[in-house]
Amino acid sequence: MQINEHKPLIVAFCCNWCSYAGADLAGNNRLNYPADVKIIRVPCSCRVNPMFVLRAFQRGADGVIICGCHPGDCHYTSGNYYTRRRMAALFSMLDFLGIEKERTRVEWVSAAEGAKFAATMNDFVEKVTALGENKRLEDLRCKK
Amino acid sequence: MQKITQNQLIDKAVSLLADGTVSAVLGWSKGEFGYDVTPKMFKTEKELRQDFVWNDFCGANFSKYLVSKTDRFDGKILVFLKPCDTYSFNQLLTEHRFDREKVYAVGIPCDGMVDVSKLKAVTGEGISEIKETSENILVSTIYEDKAIAVSFKDVLLERCINCKSKKHVAYDELMGDEGEIIDSARFDEVAKIEAMTPDERFAFWQNELSRCIRCNACRDACPACTCEKCVFDNPASGVENKAPANSFEEKMFHIIRAYHVAGRCTDCGECSRVCPQNIPLHLLNRKFIKDINEFYGEYQAGAEVGSRAPLVDYTTEDLEPGEVFDRRDIDA
Amino acid sequence: MRKCSLDKIYSVFEEIAKTAKLYVPLDEKDGNAVYKQWEDGLEWSDALNTVRSPKDFFFPQMENLMEFKTEGKNIEVIDTRCETEDFVIFGVRACDVKSFEILDRVFLNEPVDSYYASRREKGVIVSTACSKPAETCFCKTFGISPEEPRGDVSTWKTESEIFFKANTEKGEALLRKIEAFTEECDETSVDEQKEKISRVMDRLPLKELSTDSFGGGKTDEFFNHPAWDELSEACLGCGTCTFVCPTCQCYDIKDFNTGKGIIRFRCWDSCMYSDFTKMAHGNNRLTQKERFRQRFMHKLVYYPENNDGLFSCVGCGRCLAKCPVSMNIVKVMKKIGGEQSE
Numbered sequence: 001m002q003i004n005e006h007k008p009l010i011v012a013f014c015c016n017w018c019s020y021a022g023a024d025l026a027g028n029n030r031l032n033y034p035a036d037v038k039i040i041r042v043p044c045s046c047r048v049n050p051m052f053v054l055r056a057f058q059r060g061a062d063g064v065i066i067c068g069c070h071p072g073d074c075h076y077t078s079g080n081y082y083t084r085r086r087m088a089a090l091f092s093m094l095d096f097l098g099i100e101k102e103r104t105r106v107e108w109v110s111a112a113e114g115a116k117f118a119a120t121m122n123d124f125v126e127k128v129t130a131l132g133e134n135k136r137l138e139d140l141r142c143k144k
Numbered sequence: 145m146q147k148i149t150q151n152q153l154i155d156k157a158v159s160l161l162a163d164g165t166v167s168a169v170l171g172w173s174k175g176e177f178g179y180d181v182t183p184k185m186f187k188t189e190k191e192l193r194q195d196f197v198w199n200d201f202c203g204a205n206f207s208k209y210l211v212s213k214t215d216r217f218d219g220k221i222l223v224f225l226k227p228c229d230t231y232s233f234n235q236l237l238t239e240h241r242f243d244r245e246k247v248y249a250v251g252i253p254c255d256g257m258v259d260v261s262k263l264k265a266v267t268g269e270g271i272s273e274i275k276e277t278s279e280n281i282l283v284s285t286i287y288e289d290k291a292i293a294v295s296f297k298d299v300l301l302e303r304c305i306n307c308k309s310k311k312h313v314a315y316d317e318l319m320g321d322e323g324e325i326i327d328s329a330r331f332d333e334v335a336k337i338e339a340m341t342p343d344e345r346f347a348f349w350q351n352e353l354s355r356c357i358r359c360n361a362c363r364d365a366c367p368a369c370t371c372e373k374c375v376f377d378n379p380a381s382g383v384e385n386k387a388p389a390n391s392f393e394e395k396m397f398h399i400i401r402a403y404h405v406a407g408r409c410t411d412c413g414e415c416s417r418v419c420p421q422n423i424p425l426h427l428l429n430r431k432f433i434k435d436i437n438e439f440y441g442e443y444q445a446g447a448e449v450g451s452r453a454p455l456v457d458y459t460t461e462d463l464e465p466g467e468v469f470d471r472r473d474i475d476a
Numbered sequence: 477m478r479k480c481s482l483d484k485i486y487s488v489f490e491e492i493a494k495t496a497k498l499y500v501p502l503d504e505k506d507g508n509a510v511y512k513q514w515e516d517g518l519e520w521s522d523a524l525n526t527v528r529s530p531k532d533f534f535f536p537q538m539e540n541l542m543e544f545k546t547e548g549k550n551i552e553v554i555d556t557r558c559e560t561e562d563f564v565i566f567g568v569r570a571c572d573v574k575s576f577e578i579l580d581r582v583f584l585n586e587p588v589d590s591y592y593a594s595r596r597e598k599g600v601i602v603s604t605a606c607s608k609p610a611e612t613c614f615c616k617t618f619g620i621s622p623e624e625p626r627g628d629v630s631t632w633k634t635e636s637e638i639f640f641k642a643n644t645e646k647g648e649a650l651l652r653k654i655e656a657f658t659e660e661c662d663e664t665s666v667d668e669q670k671e672k673i674s675r676v677m678d679r680l681p682l683k684e685l686s687t688d689s690f691g692g693g694k695t696d697e698f699f700n701h702p703a704w705d706e707l708s709e710a711c712l713g714c715g716t717c718t719f720v721c722p723t724c725q726c727y728d729i730k731d732f733n734t735g736k737g738i739i740r741f742r743c744w745d746s747c748m749y750s751d752f753t754k755m756a757h758g759n760n761r762l763t764q765k766e767r768f769r770q771r772f773m774h775k776l777v778y779y780p781e782n783n784d785g786l787f788s789c790v791g792c793g794r795c796l797a798k799c800p801v802s803m804n805i806v807k808v809m810k811k812i813g814g815e816q817s818e
């Protein structure tokens with residue numbers, strides 16, 4: 001039987017200090033989340049430039065999630081507060097352009113929250129799978 | 145028609161040149177058809193008397209020119225600023241983009257500027273002469289024996305219809321009366337698009353942005369876009385591209401362009417004024433302004449020098465990015 | 477010469493569209509006219525001209541030249557060019573028709589640009605005489621007659637009729653195709669129409685503009701002209717003038733890494749851009765003044781020098797209408813050409 005279901009590609013930007021360690025913990029605890037999530041480690045969630053998000057979509061991502069330390073816990077004191085404002089503005093703009101809002105997300109995951117990391121990824125992948133392939137921010141040249 | 149006359153401005157410029165306050169004047173110089181004015185640095189009285197114009201077509205925002213002009217010019221420059229230009233002026237000062245000491249700013253009142261394409265839609269092509277009366281613009285064309293009277297209000301630039309302020313927020317000297325901040329309807333169009341379904345919004349922007357020819361005029365005219373080297377001009381950036389290769393690149397360019405000035409954009413409307421394809425680019429900028437006002441409290445870039453732009457600021461109580469959508473859904 | 481009544485024009489379009497793609501200027505909602513593929517129900521625009529010139533049909537803003545795929549140590553070069561279909565561009569103005577001659581000299585001289593050549597071969601140009609030139613028009617300056625446009629077929633539009641005249645074999649073939657809708661006629665009405673256009677041309681504000689001061693061999697005279705500083709000071713460095721220009725022909729060739737291979741494409745470039753003709757050592761025009769000068773020297777001096785005195789401007793007036801700061805070739809010619817140009 002041929003399976004037509006589209007397997008989404010998810011790019012997760014994870015901050016080095018909390019969320020990446022959270023992902024590590026999820027692994028250590030053998031918690032399952034789809035292998036379609038590709039993690040990119042960044043020093044801090046505020047390292048993520050809006051262009052990173054757009055280029056992830058260009059290069060074939062169907063969803064982009066940014067994970068950082070909980071507000072107040074940033075290794076650099078305030079990086080994630082900036083992330084919060086920047087991504088709020090960016091996501092709202094993407095929504096304004098008619099791009100499905102479920103394709104982008106920011107989540108705060110601490111180094112101790114391996115379970116939250118796995119649950120978040122499972123939920124995000126499920127939502128993006130339901131949306132199907134990213135058509136509105138795709139670059140056809142990269143899909144060939 | 146403008147309240148202040150061309151001759152008043154010329155006399156002011158001449159006297160400031162004569163008493164040595166300034167050594168050059170940044171003003172508009174006359175063109176071939178009455179509406180095609182070009183920014184110019186005037187250095188002598190003769191030049192001013194001959195070429196200086198002030199009319200309903202002086203839309204260009206001079207604030208950005210100050211960045212390069214003060215850099216390359218030793219003396220002090222006189223600049224005439226319309227109310228909306230003064231916001232850009234302050235914003236550039238906030239960002240330390242030019243030397244305030246080298247500028248003598250004269251605030252001038254503005255009653256709005258005319259959109260030439262709207263004017264031509266009424267009069268047709270072939271404009272040979274333009275005269276201004278208090279309510280009307282009298283346009284002579286080579287096709288009509290009599291001048292065509294066009295109501296000034298009907299042909300205003302979009303940004304002037306939704307003018308946000310007639311108040312000057314920066315000047316050394318003010319000519320005419322000080323105006324007021326206006327309760328404009330400038331976010332109505334944004335709200336209208338927000339109220340559409342995502343599919344409709346997507347179709348709307350797809351149609352608008354697909355016309356982009358990537359001439360970069362929106363960026364180059366923008367007083368907030370003053371990077372020495374734009375990421376889109378830098379071959380090493382990986383995103384430099386001279387043509388709108390496909391719909392993704394069109395969107396990326398316009399999202400990033402608007403995003404980069406978010407919180408710093410004073411809503412001067414130059415981007416839409418200069419777009420050769422009539423793309424309503426100001427709507428992207430206004431969306432950011434509207435969001436910032438709603439999420440983080442009212443903020444007007446350039447209203448005062450030294451204020452902190454919302455996207456380089458934070459509070460511990462800010463809303464979460466995910467709540468951006470919830471808020472609207474609740475409102476709706 | 478053949479004619480048909482104007483209300484039959486859409487039947488003519490329909491007939492042409494049966495065997496070739498037909499592009500016609502159409503009105504956009506924003507008031508601009510654009511060339512688009514004609515379909516039943518769409519209306520031929522009355523606008524004087526389109527914002528973007530029809531050079532796109534032969535020299536598109538962007539086109540893929542080839543692709544590369546690597547596998548191990550092998551590299552495969554793929555020719556991605558697709559066979560161009562026959563197409564007809566209808567309603568091209570005299571100035572734009574002339575622009576094709578200027579582009580031809582660049583792309584069809586040895587070495588021939590095969591991408592351009594194949595499109596040129598497949599395209600049929602149907603010109604239409606201007607009826608209402610704008611104040612920004614100055615085609616006469618470059619010896620172009622808007623009353624007698626060239627192209628494969630010339631047409632004249634009056635209040636109620638449209639007249640066709642074939643100038644080339646391709647044009648004759650096209651007229652044969654629509655023979656059933658047209659009838660043979662004499663040239664009286666067309667002559668009247670030409671007369672009318674000539675009278676309008678004499679009233680245009682730029683009618684006196686002359687190229688006498690310019691041409692090949694004038695590099696030394698103009699290169700260090702003091703007026704370049706003043707002329708270029710307002711220039712924002714955007715590419716509007718170059719991208720709406722029917723004769724600007726500079727392009728850049730770039731590679732795009734798709735992650736799975738490389739696409740080599742070319743796209744219009746603008747001499748107004750800071751990275752124009754950037755080389756390994758850097759850029760040879762560092763200031764906006766130098767870049768600005770390049771554009772006008774190319775059009776008025778360098779190009780004629782290499783092309784038997786033909787100027788690389790057709791006076792369509794697009795840059796006059798669209799420059800954000802209203803600085804344009806007319807102002808440049810008047811300023812540096814001195815009294816001879818005014």
